[in-house]
Amino acid sequence: MVAELKRILTAHKGESPVxxxxxxxxxxxxxxxxxxxxxxxxxxxxxxxFGPGVWLGVT
Structure with missing residues (x-):
């Protein structure tokens, strides 16, 4: 799961901290x-x- 999260995060570079x-x-x-x-x-x-329940969006 950690490797998949890292792959996703590096594929969507931008300006918002995670x-x-x-x-x-x-x-x-x-x-x-x-x-x-x-x-x-x-x-x-x-x-x-990871499923729809894990995304809280931008806060």
């Missing part, structure tokens, strides 16, 4: 991944690879 939010009941951790992407073109690849 943050990965991991949550459990009572705790959420946000990681800054160090990639700059174009979220408009990225969304469909992320949803296709």
């Amino acid at each position: 943050r990965l939010r991991l949550g459990t009941p009572g705790r959420t951790v946000v990681y800054e991944l160090g990639f700059l992407v174009d979220p408009a073109s990225l969304a469909s690849d992320v949803k296709g690879a």
Whole structure:
């Protein structure tokens, strides 16, 4: 999954930073991944690879 995420992020270069939010009941951790992407073109690849529920969009 990590390799697929990296492939997708490097394929959609842009100017928006990527943050990965991991949550459990009572705790959420946000990681800054160090990639700059174009979220408009990225969304469909992320949803296709990992499911529609993982994409929160641009915040």
